[in-house]
Amino acid sequence: MDGVTSQENRQARQRPVWVNPLFGVTDPASGITAVPPRRRLPEGPMTPSAVSRLIRDELMLDGNPRLNLATFVSTWMEPEAHALMGDTADRNLVDRDEYPATAELEQRCIPMLRHLWNAPDPDASLGTSTIGSSEACMLGGMALKRRWVHRNPDRYAAGARPNLVMGVNIQVCWKKFCNYWEVEPRLVPMEGDRFHLGAEEAAGQCDENTIGVVTVLGSTMDGSYEPVADICAALDALEERTGWSVPVHVDAASGGMIAPFLEPDLVWDFRLPRVASINVSGHKYGMVYPGLGWVLWRDREALPGDLVEHVNYLGGDVATFTLNFSRPGSQVVAQYYNFLRLGHEGFRQVQGALREVATHLARQIEGLGCFRLLTRGDQLPVFAFTTTDDVTRFNVYDVSRRLREWGWLVPAYTFPPNRQDLQVLRVVCRNGFSLDLADRLVDDLRGLLPWLRKQPGPMFGPEEGTSFHH
Missing domain, CATH: 3.90.1150.160 (Aspartate Aminotransferase, domain 1)
Incomplete structure (x- = not known):
């Protein structure tokens, strides 16, 4: 019996250990010969399966995205959309000459949104996809500032500091915009049961150096809509008294994909002549995984042409107005999937x-x-x-x-x-x-x-x- 036991032990030591909770001490063929370092490159390569196993085990410590009631960002998509995103993750969206079909899907989404938001020329290509609403808001803010500079060249040259009026409930990207582009933020505080920007308060903060007013269709603080139409009416009255023409940007990061389907009679969009631009997050109630935003402008006057750059070194002339350049086309493909998959009635039912x-x-x-x-x-x-x-x-x-x-x-x-x-x-x-x-x-x-x-x-x-x- 002792001889059999010793022989079995020798055989066991020679066989690979397939089940072992201690990574780094089993199966040198996997490339794992020691616990891999966490903050520097390992000395050599490891097999794909071994690395995948290591990373998946660490990701077990994440929370369940479906139970995350803090985030506005999509945490579920249909398997078919998920598969499409995987198939198109290698498409560089900016390389329109090499990937014209992917670029075409982006160009189809823009007029779909323009029709949804009642733009005066819904088929015009006055919009772009972005990494998210933060980039979209930056672009909207840049257009507001450049438009004000064009209208007030002498005042700007003399050192006048432009300002932007918004509620204190604004998303942090607008504070970043003001910081990065040297714009004075005029934040209207909450008062009593008013938890967002009011019409009188917005107009009261404006002056000749105001580049615009930001309204929010769906505050991240409590989910409420700001009264966009009332704010525009107050700015109309302000212009009659003072001559100051103050445009409005609607940060519809969430509400832009809710209100058109559930409150079609609510006037907040391009039906208001003072609304110059609107942004939305495709990765929120557009129901796409993180990494997608959209921003649209009313007309060419609202988007100064000197902000748009043209590049031709990717094989064709490309007009671009984004803060980012290369990025995957998969999110745009997924957005187009959702638009076709649901249609207007499908979105109405889901929302x-x-x-x-x-x-x-x-x-x-x-x-x-x-x-x-x-x-x-x-x-x-x-x-x-x-x-x-x-x-x-x-x-x-x-x-x-x-x-x-x-x-x-x-x-x-x-x-x-x-x-x-x-x-x-x-x-x-x-x-x-x-x-x-x-x-x-x-x-x-x-x-x-x-x-x-x-x-x-x-x-x-x-x-x-x-x-x-x-």
């Missing part, structure tokens, strides 16, 4: 279902008795809520922290000036978040409340909560 989930979830959370709704998910399928005044043993940060233990990512944050006293939670409902998941969230939240009520007082603060997400 309507999302709003139904959001309003249902808001009502259920309100029904728990210890939360007060600030918005109800009846504009964007997004809503914000806070604790009621009689809740003293826990705060929104405690709720966010405990929900994360169940896999839910629900951000908790403080509103900006002048409502820093207001601490809120926010839920974003996206395609892939069903009524069943919404009910499960309510059940988990209901199950946490007895534990939260046993606390002697709030346990966490802003520095420890799940932070605000765009």
